[in-house]
Amino acid sequence: METLSYILKNLPILLKGAVVTVELAALSITLGTFVGLGIALMKISKMRILKYLGQFYTWIFRGVPLLVQLIFIYLALPSVGIEFTAFQAAVIGMTLCGGAYIAEIIRAGILSIDKGQMEAALSLGMTYVQAMRRVIIPQTYRRLIPPMGNEFITLTKDTALVSAITVTELLRRAQLVVASDFRPFEMYFTAAVIYLILTTFFTVVFNKIENKLALYE
Numbered sequence: 001m002e003t004l005s006y007i008l009k010n011l012p013i014l015l016k017g018a019v020v021t022v023e024l025a026a027l028s029i030t031l032g033t034f035v036g037l038g039i040a041l042m043k044i045s046k047m048r049i050l051k052y053l054g055q056f057y058t059w060i061f062r063g064v065p066l067l068v069q070l071i072f073i074y075l076a077l078p079s080v081g082i083e084f085t086a087f088q089a090a091v092i093g094m095t096l097c098g099g100a101y102i103a104e105i106i107r108a109g110i111l112s113i114d115k116g117q118m119e120a121a122l123s124l125g126m127t128y129v130q131a132m133r134r135v136i137i138p139q140t141y142r143r144l145i146p147p148m149g150n151e152f153i154t155l156t157k158d159t160a161l162v163s164a165i166t167v168t169e170l171l172r173r174a175q176l177v178v179a180s181d182f183r184p185f186e187m188y189f190t191a192a193v194i195y196l197i198l199t200t201f202f203t204v205v206f207n208k209i210e211n212k213l214a215l216y217e
Helices: 002-043 048-063 066-080 086-111 115-123 128-165 170-181 184-216
Strands: none
Touching: 002 048, 002 086, 002 128, 002 170, 002 184, 048 086, 066 086, 066 128, 086 128, 115 128, 128 170, 128 184, 170 184
């Protein structure tokens, strides 16, 4: 009973951190989608310079661990006059890293569309940009839901890394409580359960969206 009372007493603190966790994940997946779309279009472009720049971007941000990126943005950039708050650094780092993975998801989705669709659009007088915007991309979004759902869940779990740059998300708040009360088992166990609840909830939501789109298809 004492353990349960202790957990319930500190639960509001952890839930505040969970809100920050969801905010970070939502912002990162939203901004990362725009970044990823741009990089994906660069990688499938016929212009070599754009293709190489897109490949370079994904090589960097998929190759360097997210934790290293976060520390670099928050702790290293200030030494050259570029400063961000901890939350801003977390959003930027997770957006740039997530964007690299989302770019590959979108690129694969676009390439999965039959080439004849593009040829037909061009034959109707559309430009390449118009064909992508009106014909190709609208057909890809249903195929993107499963991998994008997985990426969102991955980003939700990766928010735990931003505790290293003092963002007070779920794990960081658990660490602060443990530092004060010296009861690690209860706090870290509760934090793990909250993470599990969040990822399970988002998994169910994306599965429902995927099933609904499959019915329409």
